[in-house]
Amino acid sequence: MRERLQPYLDQARDWHDRLAPRERNLLYGASGLSLILFLWLGVFEPVTQSINRLDRDLAIAQRDGRALNELTSRYRTLEKQVSRLQKKAGRGNRGSLFAQLESVTVPVVGREQITAMNPTSRDVDADFREESVDMKLSGISAQRLVRLLHAIEVRSSGMTVERTSFKRQYKDPTLLDATIVVVRLQPR
Numbered sequence: 328m329r330e331r332l333q334p335y336l337d338q339a340r341d342w343h344d345r346l347a348p349r350e351r352n353l354l355y356g357a358s359g360l361s362l363i364l365f366l367w368l369g370v371f372e373p374v375t376q377s378i379n380r381l382d383r384d385l386a387i388a389q390r391d392g393r394a395l396n397e398l399t400s401r402y403r404t405l406e407k408q409v410s411r412l413q414k415k416a417g418r419g420n421r422g423s424l425f426a427q428l429e430s431v432t433v434p435v436v437g438r439e440q441i442t443a444m445n446p447t448s449r450d451v452d453a454d455f456r457e458e459s460v461d462m463k464l465s466g467i468s469a470q471r472l473v474r475l476l477h478a479i480e481v482r483s484s485g486m487t488v489e490r491t492s493f494k495r496q497y498k499d500p501t502l503l504d505a506t507i508v509v510v511r512l513q514p515r
């Protein structure tokens with residue numbers, strides 16, 4: 328291979344020898360500048376861009392990893408809550424929601440204050456059914472209403488107060504008329 332290139336190398340050497348010293352220095356300077364530009368634009372710049380891109384991708388991956396850990400933690404927490412609710416919904420619910428609510432309400436506020444109790448139920452999904460009772464109370468004190476809400480939430484199994492509304496009576500402002508919606512999740 329060297330034998331094939333030898334005539335071209337000889338021509339280049341002859342051309343170089345014929346140059347004046349000033350032209351040689353100009354050629355060396357241009358060659359050095361060309362080498363520096365080639366190294367800068369062809370090697371250094373692409374490498375630094377790749378490093379910057381990798382740093383950016385690493386930061387994004389770390390942020391996504393933290394978000395994934397948070398979502399995993401949130402999922403586990405929600406899964407535990409669902410499991411607890413399923414256990415709570417399945418245990419101790421031998422009677423109807425209507426009967427259980429009445430047994431909690433009568434000792435606290437008395438039967439005469441219960442104006443209406445309307446039970447309903449609906450399917451939540453294939454595994455659960457939601458029972459609800461819309462209870463209207465008339466002429467109860469705020470203290471008794473609070474005790475009733477506390478009794479429903481704490482002492483009863485599976486019952487939850489979904490919505491409460493109340494207003495003062497016109498004739499006696501110390502007494503309230505209240506509407507309480509109580510729900511319970513039941514396995515099928």
